[in-house]
Amino acid sequence: MDLLRDTLRHFDTMTMNLRRFPPLLIVGLSILSGACQKDEDDPPAPTPTSVAVALKVEHHMDGVPLIFDTILYTTAAEHAYSVSRLEYYLSEIILFGAGSTPNDTLRGPYYVNGSGTTSFTVGELPAAEYSGAALLLGLPQELNVTGGLPNTMENVNMAWPDPMGGGYHFIKFEGHFLDGATATGFAMHVGNNTYLPHAALGQSFTLDGRSGTLAIRFNLNELFRTPHTYDLSTGNYSMGDMMLMGQLRDNAFDAFTIEYRP
Amino acid sequence: MMRDPDLLTFTLLALLTACRHDRAEDLGPAGPSVTPYELGRPYYFPELQIPADDPLTVEGIALGRRLYYDPILSTGGPLAGLSCSSCHNQSLSFSVPNNGPSVLPHVNLAWSRNFLWNGKVQGDLEDIMCFEVEEFFQVDLNVLRNHPVYPDRFRDAFGEVEITGTLVEKALAQWFRRLVSSNSRFDSYLRHEIEFTTSEFNGMMVFMTETGDCFHCHGIPLMTDNAFHNIGLDSAFTPADQGRYLVTGDPADLGAFKAPTLRNVALTAPYMHDGRFQTLEEVVEHYDSGVNPSPSLDPIMTKPGQQIHLGLNPMQKADLLAFLHTLTDDSFITDTALASPF
Numbered sequence A: 001m002d003l004l005r006d007t008l009r010h011f012d013t014m015t016m017n018l019r020r021f022p023p024l025l026i027v028g029l030s031i032l033s034g035a036c037q038k039d040e041d042d043p044p045a046p047t048p049t050s051v052a053v054a055l056k057v058e059h060h061m062d063g064v065p066l067i068f069d070t071i072l073y074t075t076a077a078e079h080a081y082s083v084s085r086l087e088y089y090l091s092e093i094i095l096f097g098a099g100s101t102p103n104d105t106l107r108g109p110y111y112v113n114g115s116g117t118t119s120f121t122v123g124e125l126p127a128a129e130y131s132g133a134a135l136l137l138g139l140p141q142e143l144n145v146t147g148g149l150p151n152t153m154e155n156v157n158m159a160w161p162d163p164m165g166g167g168y169h170f171i172k173f174e175g176h177f178l179d180g181a182t183a184t185g186f187a188m189h190v191g192n193n194t195y196l197p198h199a200a201l202g203q204s205f206t207l208d209g210r211s212g213t214l215a216i217r218f219n220l221n222e223l224f225r226t227p228h229t230y231d232l233s234t235g236n237y238s239m240g241d242m243m244l245m246g247q248l249r250d251n252a253f254d255a256f257t258i259e260y261r262p
Numbered sequence B: 001m002m003r004d005p006d007l008l009t010f011t012l013l014a015l016l017t018a019c020r021h022d023r024a025e026d027l028g029p030a031g032p033s034v035t036p037y038e039l040g041r042p043y044y045f046p047e048l049q050i051p052a053d054d055p056l057t058v059e060g061i062a063l064g065r066r067l068y069y070d071p072i073l074s075t076g077g078p079l080a081g082l083s084c085s086s087c088h089n090q091s092l093s094f095s096v097p098n099n100g101p102s103v104l105p106h107v108n109l110a111w112s113r114n115f116l117w118n119g120k121v122q123g124d125l126e127d128i129m130c131f132e133v134e135e136f137f138q139v140d141l142n143v144l145r146n147h148p149v150y151p152d153r154f155r156d157a158f159g160e161v162e163i164t165g166t167l168v169e170k171a172l173a174q175w176f177r178r179l180v181s182s183n184s185r186f187d188s189y190l191r192h193e194i195e196f197t198t199s200e201f202n203g204m205m206v207f208m209t210e211t212g213d214c215f216h217c218h219g220i221p222l223m224t225d226n227a228f229h230n231i232g233l234d235s236a237f238t239p240a241d242q243g244r245y246l247v248t249g250d251p252a253d254l255g256a257f258k259a260p261t262l263r264n265v266a267l268t269a270p271y272m273h274d275g276r277f278q279t280l281e282e283v284v285e286h287y288d289s290g291v292n293p294s295p296s297l298d299p300i301m302t303k304p305g306q307q308i309h310l311g312l313n314p315m316q317k318a319d320l321l322a323f324l325h326t327l328t329d330d331s332f333i334t335d336t337a338l339a340s341p342f
Helices: A002-019 A021-035 A153-157 A220-224 A242-254 B005-019 B058-069 B125-136 B141-145 B150-158 B165-178 B185-190 B198-207 B280-290 B314-325 B330-334
Strands: A050-061 A085-097 A102-106 A110-113 A119-126 A129-137 A169-179 A182-191 A198-201 A212-219 A256-261
Touching: A050 A085, A050 A110, A050 A220, A102 A119, A110 A153, A129 A256, A182 A242, A198 A242, A198 A256, A212 A220, A220 A242, B058 B150, B058 B165, B125 B165, B141 B150, B141 B165, B150 B165, B185 B198, B198 B314, B280 B314
Parallel strands: A050 A212
Antiparallel strands: A050 A119, A085 A102, A085 A110, A085 A129, A085 A169, A129 A198, A169 A182, A212 A256
16 A cells, blocks of 8 residues: 555655656756857867667566466456556657756657557667656547548547447457356457556666667456456446546556666 | 567478578569559558568559459469459458358458468568468469569569569458558548548447457558457367467467557458358357457457446447447449459
């Protein structure tokens, strides 16, 4: 619980700073501007450094790499389960610099298929120390409308039907679980702006000038716990169920971690 | 999905080795009369990925069309005397009206990456055409090379080159990309050109909400997700019913077959991989009350409360059928540009 509270507190700080970002940016730029007035006697300003970074998304169950289609995992409600499909979007990945001020944002959206596409080209990021990150498990509101994304095969298959509100599935997470001795399917689908999951990633990391991989790890077990103990026996199908989608949204808050691997 | 990586890798390697050329190797200089062909598609259709080494041309499509309708493809092979069109009937959306195992229709395959019911072939249309040319029809290329017409047609389409299996595949692939159905009553509705009847509209609501939950596997606009699903036809699986499992070896794929497009579905009976249903009414009844449980039943078939049946009322079933009939594209099945050139 302490860890959760710390994470929540950290996210609150980041969120507040995010809201304050425009004025912070202006103040910061003013200070920098004043500080960097060219003086004939000053040594040449150091070249701003950036680093080539790739983004990789990994799927783990409490530290164990995900293996599809085998009932190996256990929910907080003690249901053994497997994963057969995992598709989702990540977007608005905000990287916080020192003092939890936003330093850069990977807007995405990145379509992730757990059994397919998990690596992405990001480009250059500022070489700096980062105090953590935040992201959306899904799409920002302006993109979450029918036709809001390019008509790729992946995107059309993630569509959230117009009669149910339009836009896109934020996540499709499907598999089987044991309810007693019987294997039963579950389909945890989340969409609709009200249920857009926000996640805070409290791990600090340093981009020290060496190119590398920014690894975001998704612990799927977290979707079944804190703050809600998600019970598959009564919630095996979430699409269109406001209570279940709300639980998944809340539980996703601490489902991601981040690290940099030069 | 990546299951049993070793088996999957082996299968893919075997397919690649058996049936994939370096598609650029046979390319000669383009013929002087090559005309690029712009394939029309509605704005709501996915972007089309066309291999750089097989761009659409008027000449290539014309050649592919001729090959599609010409029994010359099967000369000397196990299907001697048959062309693609001997079985795939345009008036039935290029489906095959037989009794017994059904064959997927040749419609909108330009957007497919998985071919055949179990996805035995994956990749581009050129890859499935490789299977058709080399394994299915076992095309005798010398028959084409010595034909009075085909050498000129290949030259027109691909330049001064010898006729090879790769070029036959490319021409056929171009023709298959041309088989686009996007002008059904439903398309007119999507383009705001018409209004649905009350029954059609209500059926669309059944289709596109959790009431019928058809949209997950048969989503707009292609009316297929091109993926594999066990929809509960059986609880036990004979080899003929094992589907995707025969390719992957993954028990989770037992009974999983490619979701067919529902475009022109009213014309493409019989239904399911084994043709067990003769009418759309039977299909709807299956989803409504006939789904069989099994460990590999697709999770999406399990509804709230762990139900595996829809429980539609008679009106909802009738409405759903009315909507399915709006997917019929009369212009596609009567387009003379898609008919036999002979």
